[in-house]
Amino acid sequence: MSVQHVKIVKNVLAGNDQTAERNRARFNAAGVLAVNVIAAPGAGKTSLIVKTMAALGARARVGVIEGDIAGSIDTEKVLAAGACDAVQINTGGNCHLEAGMVQRALDDLDLDRLDIVFVENVGNLVCPTHWALGEQLKLCLPSTAEGHDKPIKYPEIFAVSDVIVLNKIDLSELVDFDRDFFYKAVRALNSHAPIFEISCRTGAGLSAWADWLLNQHPHLDTKTERLHHLSGAPGM
Amino acid sequence: MHELSIASYLLESVEAQAQELGAQRVLAINLVAGERAGIVDDALQFSFDLLTPETLAEGAHINVRRTFMRFHCAPCDCEYSPKVGNFSCPDCGAVGQLTADGTELLIESIEIET
Numbered sequence: 001m002s003v004q005h006v007k008i009v010k011n012v013l014a015g016n017d018q019t020a021e022r023n024r025a026r027f028n029a030a031g032v033l034a035v036n037v038i039a040a041p042g043a044g045k046t047s048l049i050v051k052t053m054a055a056l057g058a059r060a061r062v063g064v065i066e067g068d069i070a071g072s073i074d075t076e077k078v079l080a081a082g083a084c085d086a087v088q089i090n091t092g093g094n095c096h097l098e099a100g101m102v103q104r105a106l107d108d109l110d111l112d113r114l115d116i117v118f119v120e121n122v123g124n125l126v127c128p129t130h131w132a133l134g135e136q137l138k139l140c141l142p143s144t145a146e147g148h149d150k151p152i153k154y155p156e157i158f159a160v161s162d163v164i165v166l167n168k169i170d171l172s173e174l175v176d177f178d179r180d181f182f183y184k185a186v187r188a189l190n191s192h193a194p195i196f197e198i199s200c201r202t203g204a205g206l207s208a209w210a211d212w213l214l215n216q217h218p219h220l221d222t223k224t225e226r227l228h229h230l231s232g233a234p235g236m
Numbered sequence: 237m238h239e240l241s242i243a244s245y246l247l248e249s250v251e252a253q254a255q256e257l258g259a260q261r262v263l264a265i266n267l268v269a270g271e272r273a274g275i276v277d278d279a280l281q282f283s284f285d286l287l288t289p290e291t292l293a294e295g296a297h298i299n300v301r302r303t304f305m306r307f308h309c310a311p312c313d314c315e316y317s318p319k320v321g322n323f324s325c326p327d328c329g330a331v332g333q334l335t336a337d338g339t340e341l342l343i344e345s346i347e348i349e350t
Contacts, residue, residue, distance in 0.1 A: 001260070001349060001350070002349070002350055003263065003347060003348070003349055003350075004257070004259075004347070004348050004349075004350055005345055005346075005347050006253070006257060006345055006346050006347075006348060007344070007345045008253055008343045008344065008345055008346060009342060009343070009344060009345075010249060010253075010342065010343045011341065011342055012242060012245050012246050012249065012267070012341045012342065012343060013242070013245055013341060014245075014249070015245055015248065015249070016245065094241065095238055096238055096241070098241065126238070126274055127238035127274070129274070130238065130273060130274060130341075131238075131241075149321075152321050152322075152323070155272070155305070155334075156272050156274060159272070159334055184323075184331055185323060185331075187331070188307065188323040188331045188332060188333065188334060189323070189334050190334070191333060
């Protein structure tokens with residue numbers, strides 16, 4: 001019997017990352033823009049999805065994968081608000097979604113009939129950050145009511161996000177939100193992600209956000225034409 | 237608290253490697269975990285110990301080498317680790333830019349009994 005020290009050098013989450021790549025390939029093949037929505041509980045993830053669908057109107061067909069520890073309240077909300085399709089994932093206590101959960105959810109979504117899929121992660125600013133799901137856009141949704149120091153306390157999500165949507169902008173004065181402090185901290189962590197200030201309650205900023213989102217879709221025009229060609233319907 | 241999920245991926249990887257190497261037992265796992273990977277060492281070991289009974293990795297100790305978040309200050313052209321609650325350069329006070337340091341979550345090596 002002998003003891004050996006064996007060098008390996010392997011990413012611990014390589015298995016999750018491989019599954020995420022397969023999910024991304026499915027989204028890409030179907031011409032779907034997938035958005036991983038990460039926020040603290042109560043920041044307004046479901047409200048953002050509902051209001052974004054309204055702002056997009058007929059310009060995009062939206063599907064939603066809802067990640068929650070338990071229940072299906074959010075799935076019912078997004079379907080009532082006009083989502084074309086929605087699938088609920090109950091993590092049973094897990095604090096984040098993993099690529100394998102999204103992979104199984106994709107079997108229940110008809111991606112060919114969708115343009116944008118929001119994946120609403122479990123409310124948490126830490127754990128979901130580290131698990132790739134196969135999304136093309138990672139969205140961080142802080143809200144003014146949580147305080148301007150969130151980028152200092154939870155730097156990683158701000159560092160790795162492709163876009164930051166700051167909700168509850170209508171409350172900023174009431175909650176003493178220090179805008180300069182927030183922007184300075186975010187820009188130290190992430191120099192490139194666009195920041196949208198919105199209010200799901202008043203509707204402020206939502207149309208600019210929805211327009212930007214639509215522009216991130218790589219080939220919405222081509223896909224819409226292809227679908228119309230297949231169904232024989234005239235263009236919108 | 238994502239350590240239980242991480243521990244299950246860690247165990248899967250380590251067991252596969254150990255089997256490939258013909259190990260009888262895994263004694264230790266040497267991990268590199270960046271500050272930005274958000275791992276609590278004790279929580280990871282605790283979670284790992286819940287998963288390992290009757291596996292090759294039962295009783296294995298996880299040694300964690302930490303790497304740290306760094307910023308680059310353009311005016312000083314230097315790198316620094318931020319103080320708690322402040323991303324500013326300790327020398328000039330400018331807010332630097334985050335570098336790629338401190339994001340790793342790697343199995344560097346394992347110690348096995350063959």
